[in-house]
Amino acid sequence: MGTWHEYLKTNGNPPEWPYPIKFGEETELEADVCILGGGIAGCWAAISAARTGAKVILMEKADVRRSGAGGPGCDHWCNVPGNPCSRVDPDTWAIEEMKAGGDFSNGIGIQIQCREDWDTLQEMEQMGGKIRDDKDEFLGVEGRDEKTKLMFSPRYSAGAGLGLPKGYGEPNFNPPEKRNNMVIRIWGSTFKPALKKECKRLGVTILDRVMATSLLNENGKQGARIVGATGLNTRTGEFVIVKAKAVIISAGGSGNAWFMDMEHGGYSSMYSRNNSSDGTAMAWRAGARVTMMEASSPYRIATGLKHKWYTGGGDASYENIPMVDSNGKILPYATQGWADGGAMFSDGPKMRAGIQSGEYELPFYADFAGIDPKEANATWNLMLNEESTTKIMVKTMTEGGFDYKRDQIMNYNMMEFQGSQQYREPGRGGLMVAWDLKTNLDGLYAAGTATFQPGDHSYAAATGRYAGRKAAAYAKSIDAGKVCRDQIDAEKERVLAPTKRDGGIEWKELHNGLCRVMQYYVGEFKSERTLDLALEEIERIEKYAVPQLYALDPHKLMRSLEDLSLIEHAKIMIRAMKERKLSNPKLSLSRVDYPNNDEEEMKYYLALRQEDGKPVFERIPLRYWGNMKEQYEAHNPDYTGVYKPEA
Amino acid sequence: MAEKVFAIPNVQTPSVPVRIDPAKCIGCNTCVEVCQIDVFIPNPEKGKPPIILHPEECWYCGCCATDCPTPGAMAFNWPLPLKPRWRNKETGEVHQLT
Numbered sequence A: 001m002g003t004w005h006e007y008l009k010t011n012g013n014p015p016e017w018p019y020p021i022k023f024g025e026e027t028e029l030e031a032d033v034c035i036l037g038g039g040i041a042g043c044w045a046a047i048s049a050a051r052t053g054a055k056v057i058l059m060e061k062a063d064v065r066r067s068g069a070g071g072p073g074c075d076h077w078c079n080v081p082g083n084p085c086s087r088v089d090p091d092t093w094a095i096e097e098m099k100a101g102g103d104f105s106n107g108i109g110i111q112i113q114c115r116e117d118w119d120t121l122q123e124m125e126q127m128g129g130k131i132r133d134d135k136d137e138f139l140g141v142e143g144r145d146e147k148t149k150l151m152f153s154p155r156y157s158a159g160a161g162l163g164l165p166k167g168y169g170e171p172n173f174n175p176p177e178k179r180n181n182m183v184i185r186i187w188g189s190t191f192k193p194a195l196k197k198e199c200k201r202l203g204v205t206i207l208d209r210v211m212a213t214s215l216l217n218e219n220g221k222q223g224a225r226i227v228g229a230t231g232l233n234t235r236t237g238e239f240v241i242v243k244a245k246a247v248i249i250s251a252g253g254s255g256n257a258w259f260m261d262m263e264h265g266g267y268s269s270m271y272s273r274n275n276s277s278d279g280t281a282m283a284w285r286a287g288a289r290v291t292m293m294e295a296s297s298p299y300r301i302a303t304g305l306k307h308k309w310y311t312g313g314g315d316a317s318y319e320n321i322p323m324v325d326s327n328g329k330i331l332p333y334a335t336q337g338w339a340d341g342g343a344m345f346s347d348g349p350k351m352r353a354g355i356q357s358g359e360y361e362l363p364f365y366a367d368f369a370g371i372d373p374k375e376a377n378a379t380w381n382l383m384l385n386e387e388s389t390t391k392i393m394v395k396t397m398t399e400g401g402f403d404y405k406r407d408q409i410m411n412y413n414m415m416e417f418q419g420s421q422q423y424r425e426p427g428r429g430g431l432m433v434a435w436d437l438k439t440n441l442d443g444l445y446a447a448g449t450a451t452f453q454p455g456d457h458s459y460a461a462a463t464g465r466y467a468g469r470k471a472a473a474y475a476k477s478i479d480a481g482k483v484c485r486d487q488i489d490a491e492k493e494r495v496l497a498p499t500k501r502d503g504g505i506e507w508k509e510l511h512n513g514l515c516r517v518m519q520y521y522v523g524e525f526k527s528e529r530t531l532d533l534a535l536e537e538i539e540r541i542e543k544y545a546v547p548q549l550y551a552l553d554p555h556k557l558m559r560s561l562e563d564l565s566l567i568e569h570a571k572i573m574i575r576a577m578k579e580r581k582l583s584n585p586k587l588s589l590s591r592v593d594y595p596n597n598d599e600e601e602m603k604y605y606l607a608l609r610q611e612d613g614k615p616v617f618e619r620i621p622l623r624y625w626g627n628m629k630e631q632y633e634a635h636n637p638d639y640t641g642v643y644k645p646e647a
Numbered sequence B: 001m002a003e004k005v006f007a008i009p010n011v012q013t014p015s016v017p018v019r020i021d022p023a024k025c026i027g028c029n030t031c032v033e034v035c036q037i038d039v040f041i042p043n044p045e046k047g048k049p050p051i052i053l054h055p056e057e058c059w060y061c062g063c064c065a066t067d068c069p070t071p072g073a074m075a076f077n078w079p080l081p082l083k084p085r086w087r088n089k090e091t092g093e094v095h096q097l098t
């Protein structure tokens, strides 16, 4: 019951669009700080800006309560060296983490995370998020600190990074008294509703179901100070104009420009369709500087070719659970537990060879029943029950009869293998930021996944919280800038164009057309010729297909605009790939015509921006942020730590 | 008399990402609000179950079913290619969600 078709059958007609249609109408609002994207980073930015007294508008494409990658939950609060049980000093850990992330890390974001995410987590608790085992449900579980009731995860417990840590396999590897205690298992499904509640309590104006579409430059000039943003109500089609002294982009990750099949759409990517590169695309159009756009890698998890993560996707962090073959033989597969220091490294080639020789028999299983039930309980009922989309897996499988004390989950990793090299994901590119998480444009800040080389949930939270207070301070220091009506009108026309056509090409076809280009010319084998062909073909799509794009209602219009963002995003990536004439796994870039590395070139980030509509490339030295500890301190002499709620 | 048959386009997949029990659903539209995709629209008739309009865009986050305040009103329904499997370690019997 409940489908559209049943409605049709019962009523003899389809339902009318349930919301008032307001195409062409507009609303104008004003704020000190306007935040685009109300996921983890966006909510934290809104809260911290509002706590300084700023007038804040939070624009979110979905509903803030459960929107974004972290909306359903999160089970690991990572890199939290400030916590009372940590054995590493935050500044030291930040450097280790940066090194573990490779040459192209985001040292600014990592330093902020390491310094401030324990404070952030304590604030999360103040707001009602559950961060410790206060009801003693997990007594005796390894990693539980009896005094604080914090539950530590094995991840990073023996060293930074997700590869096998030093000393693995040696006697007395990773003993409890030496563990880093760097990652906390938390009840993340309680977080997003609590963040929304706090935004409301602080008087943040939340614009749910409003998709940000563009940034407004002062006097409409690309590259000039950012003075506001525009949006589209995804239910009514109303156009929204926000004038703001500062804008923060926290619209999450890049969408999926390689993967076709808009049926089973959510099956096809790690992130929901809502994270579709809008933030990067609008920042690019405004003249902001982006970097790491040349990086793309084959799909690893939750691919359309593969099973959804966790319901046996196999890359899942079933912490502490060994993987066994059909006959119970333990596989060379990371347990991501205390036994391997939380590593995510598995020996794929060995397993592959073992399958072929008959040493390991398929299918494989995650052996929940094979470990201490207390630990299996913690993995199942705490970790998996809280990690985002896995909550529903725990619920449905438990109701369906799965018992972690008795059963083993079938694992598909070695049946599906890695997704094809042609089906790729971006993910490391984003806005280039300086110490205040400010971009190259005055008035424009970025946080969370929207920044280049982003981290995880606690990174998003800590950088959001930081960007919020910095943007608010900037807003206090400056008068409102002047928006330009011509720029607004041009954007309004761009946004509404698909609603003015009755037929032509729908968003799904446009999406798949772009994906074909990316698969054929921007797949594993890239060269000047294929990349040029990609640009030519996208140009044809823009010339012939985009003018036919049509949308029957505001929802379809939102999806259409997302595909336009994806096209913009794809073009930026291809330009960056063309500019980088080298092959190097550190950049996830391989070019057939330049198979060798270029050491000189690898000393720089490749940054791109637009000036007068033309791409400008810049090379910015690695570690451009300087000494992380010193710079952090120089930029934050007035940091006041954990929020003290009013009496 | 035969039931009326409409000429309609193919049904999108997954056909039914969630099942709503109309006897239990109170039409509160919590699921409509929490769904980040807008898979649902509210029923034109107040108090009636929402309508699943965009099932093919579902990303299987489960928020609708976990946040539904009415026990038994909404059941999450994994699409056929995603239904998890497990086995009993002792007996070797393999189960799959139906």
Ligand SMILES: Cc1cc2nc3c(=O)[nH]c(=O)nc-3n(C[C@H](O)[C@H](O)[C@H](O)COP(=O)(O)OP(=O)(O)OC[C@H]3O[C@@H](n4cnc5c(N)ncnc54)[C@H](O)[C@@H]3O)c2cc1C
Residues within 6 Å of the ligand: A036, A037, A038, A039, A040, A041, A042, A059, A060, A061, A062, A067, A068, A069, A070, A071, A073, A074, A075, A076, A077, A078, A210, A211, A212, A213, A250, A251, A252, A253, A270, A271, A274, A275, A276, A278, A279, A309, A387, A388, A389, A390, A447, A448, A449, A450, A455, A456, A457, A458, A460
């Ligand atoms: C299944 C899964 C499990 C995960 N588990 C963990 C974990 O255990 N630990 C961990 O550390 N990390 C985990 N992560 C990653 C973590 O969720 C992300 O790192 C984090 O959510 C990033 O925060 P963000 O604010 O940058 O992006 P998001 O939380 O995705 O927020 C981006 C927001 O922007 C909105 N948006 C997009 N475009 C627009 C637009 N044009 N206008 C307005 N709004 C827009 C989106 O709707 C969304 O709400 C997991 C992710 C997934 C998908």
Ligand code: SF4
Residues within 6 Å of the ligand: B017, B018, B034, B035, B036, B037, B038, B039, B040, B057, B058, B059, B060, B061, B062, B063, B064, B065
């Ligand atoms: S599972 Fe998530 S995306 Fe799918 S209908 Fe429910 S809330 Fe929406």
Ligand code: SF4
Residues within 6 Å of the ligand: B020, B024, B025, B026, B027, B028, B029, B030, B031, B032, B049, B050, B067, B068, B069, B070, B073, B074
């Ligand atoms: S949340 Fe539950 S009770 Fe409310 S409308 Fe949805 S299915 Fe019905």
